[in-house]
Amino acid sequence: MEEKTKERLHKIFGYILVIIAVALVVGVFGGAYYFIIAPNMVSKPLIENPGFGDDALELIQAGNNVVTAEHLNYLANEISAYKLHTELGSDSYPIIEFVLTDTDDVFYAYVKDNVPETKKGNAKNEDIVLKAGQEIVYNILESDDIIGAVREYNSAGEIQIELVADMKTLAKKGYLSLYDTIK
Numbered sequence: 345m346e347e348k349t350k351e352r353l354h355k356i357f358g359y360i361l362v363i364i365a366v367a368l369v370v371g372v373f374g375g376a377y378y379f380i381i382a383p384n385m386v387s388k389p390l391i392e393n394p395g396f397g398d399d400a401l402e403l404i405q406a407g408n409n410v411v412t413a414e415h416l417n418y419l420a421n422e423i424s425a426y427k428l429h430t431e432l433g434s435d436s437y438p439i440i441e442f443v444l445t446d447t448d449d450v451f452y453a454y455v456k457d458n459v460p461e462t463k464k465g466n467a468k469n470e471d472i473v474l475k476a477g478q479e480i481v482y483n484i485l486e487s488d489d490i491i492g493a494v495r496e497y498n499s500a501g502e503i504q505i506e507l508v509a510d511m512k513t514l515a516k517k518g519y520l521s522l523y524d525t526i527k
Contacts, residue, residue: 425522
C-alpha cells in the first residue's frame with residue numbers, strides 16, 4: 345500500500361510541476377508580447393492637432409510646403425507611435441522617418457518616454473520610413489477617422505512604408521502595435 349501511495353504522490357507532484365511550468369511559459373511569453381512586442385497598457389499622450397489654415401489645400405496644390413513637424417508629430421501620435429520604446433538594455437530610440445514625396449521634405453520622429461517628438465531633417469538609424477504626398481497627409485489629418493484614413497490610403501498604395509531595421513529590432517521596439525494600427 346505504501347508503494348501505491350508513493351506512486352500517486354509522484355504523479356500528483358509531476359502534474360503540479362507541469363502546471364507550474366506551463367503557467368511560467370505563458371506568463372513569460374504573454375508578458376513579453378503585451379509589454380514589449382505590442383504594448384497595450386501605455387497611455388496616449390495628449391498632442392493637439394495643429395490644424396491647417398483655410399487655404400492649405402490650395403497652397404499644397406500650388407507646390408508650397410504646408411505640412412510641418414507639428415502635423416507629423418500629431419499624426420505619429422495618432423497612429424500609436426507612443427507605444428514604441430527602446431530595446432531593453434539599449435538607448436536606441438524608435439525612429440520613424442517621414443518623406444513628403446511632392447516637396448522632398450524629410451522629417452523624423454523619435455519616441456522618448458512614450459511621447460513622439462518630430463523634427464525636420466534626415467534621421468540617423470531610422471527603423472521605418474513613411475512616404476506620402478502633402479495632400480494625403482492633409483486629407484488624413486482633416487479626416488474624422490485618422491486611423492481609418494491611414495488604412496484606406498495605405499491599402500490604396502498612396503502611402504509607402506519601408507522597413508529599414510530588421511524584424512527582430514522592430515519587434516523589440518514595439519512596432520507591431522503601429523503596424524496593426526495602420527494595416
